[in-house]
Amino acid sequence: MEAKGPGYGKxxxxxxxxxxxxxxxxxxxxxxxxxxxEAAKGTVGLDLLYRTFPHAVLLDLRxxxxxxxxxxxxxxxxxxxxxxxxxxxxxxxxxxSMYRALCRGADAYLFKPVEFEFLRLVxxxxxxxxERAARARELAAFGRAAELLELMGRxxxxxxxxxxxxxxxSGKRMSAEEMAGRMACEGADLGGALxxxxxxxxxxxxxGGLAVSSTWADRAxxxxxxxxxxxxxxxxxxxxxxxxxxxx
Numbered sequence: 001m002e003a004k005g006p007g008y009g010k011x012x013x014x015x016x017x018x019x020x021x022x023x024x025x026x027x028x029x030x031x032x033x034x035x036x037x038e039a040a041k042g043t044v045g046l047d048l049l050y051r052t053f054p055h056a057v058l059l060d061l062r063x064x065x066x067x068x069x070x071x072x073x074x075x076x077x078x079x080x081x082x083x084x085x086x087x088x089x090x091x092x093x094x095x096x097s098m099y100r101a102l103c104r105g106a107d108a109y110l111f112k113p114v115e116f117e118f119l120r121l122v123x124x125x126x127x128x129x130x131e132r133a134a135r136a137r138e139l140a141a142f143g144r145a146a147e148l149l150e151l152m153g154r155x156x157x158x159x160x161x162x163x164x165x166x167x168x169x170s171g172k173r174m175s176a177e178e179m180a181g182r183m184a185c186e187g188a189d190l191g192g193a194l195x196x197x198x199x200x201x202x203x204x205x206x207x208g209g210l211a212v213s214s215t216w217a218d219r220a221x222x223x224x225x226x227x228x229x230x231x232x233x234x235x236x237x238x239x240x241x242x243x244x245x246x247x248x
Contacts, residue, residue, distance in 0.1 A: 005031065005033025006128075007034030008033040008034075009033075012036045013038075014026060014039070015045035015059050017040050017063045021060075022038050022040070025114065025119075029119075029120075032120060042071050043066050046071060049081060053080070055085065057085070060088075061088055062091065068090070069101065072104055072106060073105075076104070085107045085126045087107060087109075087110060087123070088106045088108070089111075093234070095233060098233065099159060099163065099183075102159060102241050103159065109238060111234045115231070117142065118142060118235075121138050121139050121142055124138070125139055133247040136246075139239070143235060145244075147226060148223065148232075148239060149239060152223065153219075155196075155197070155200045156202075156240060157240065157246070159237065163183055164194065164197065165220050166227060167182055168220065169220040171211070171217075173208045174209045174210055175208075179194070194210070201216070223236070
């Protein structure tokens, strides 16, 4: 009897203009049991989206004519496509690009070169909703995820909170207005996130603005140190954005 991988019955659309990257992704995910469709252009990918309605899209951001953010916007505007999971896979590893894509509706954001074990775990977490807790435990066991989750605790559950904490980890005091100006992507809930962080004791109101509270100072510095390591930002932002901590 033919073995069925964890991706059996799931269709993935890979929109990627680098054929070597696309081919490698298809090879790896096909071994997991996924049906993988490829599109080398954003316009072709959009056509395939409407014709095949995949369970997830792997999306390169930097493409000519119709880039990844354009496709992401279309996906989140169309009622029949809003539920399609979107994982950005890109060489844009800066904070601004990451937060911009996540705040505009991406479900996850992975750096190139792709860490395929992480991609596999992310897809299982996003697509196997009935087993979300088990998949969350798998993600928590990846790399230094457990350390990051312990430092963040259950309180750091939104991207704006993570951004604020990292901004203030150096010990600088900032007003809410200054903080909003520094944020790569404020998010509609920035004000609420700040208030929650004050109520939870993560932030403290001091003369001249906001600062990390004394009880959180060491945790914030340790978190910032981990995030500054290779791919640490990728891991931390995805863990928070996907809400992995809720299931642990």
